[in-house]
Amino acid sequence: MFFIIHLIINILIVGLFLYSKLLPYEDRLTGQYKQTFNFFKSIFKPVLGLFSGIKPFQVGTGLSVDMTQILLLIILLVLNYFY
Numbered sequence: 644m645f646f647i648i649h650l651i652i653n654i655l656i657v658g659l660f661l662y663s664k665l666l667p668y669e670d671r672l673t674g675q676y677k678q679t680f681n682f683f684k685s686i687f688k689p690v691l692g693l694f695s696g697i698k699p700f701q702v703g704t705g706l707s708v709d710m711t712q713i714l715l716l717i718i719l720l721v722l723n724y725f726y
Contacts, residue, residue, distance in 0.1 A: 655686070694710075
């Protein structure tokens with residue numbers, strides 16, 4: 644049972660990475676890649692919407708980092724550690 648939970652959490656971590664990297668190029672995806680992206684989008688978009696009140700972290704002049712994805716990653720990593 645714990646193996647399955649670890650596997651699901653690890654898949655979500657990889658999916659979050661791919662989601663964050665491919666989000667700007669969503670309109671250019673085709674076929675199976677678009678289906679996979681849409682699957683992860685259907686999972687992450689509502690979850691990231693829960694953290695929408697978190698402001699981006701300013702890391703430079705005119706440059707900021709979206710902290711919602713980092714917060715979700717930290718939550719998944721903590722879940723992965725404790726399960």
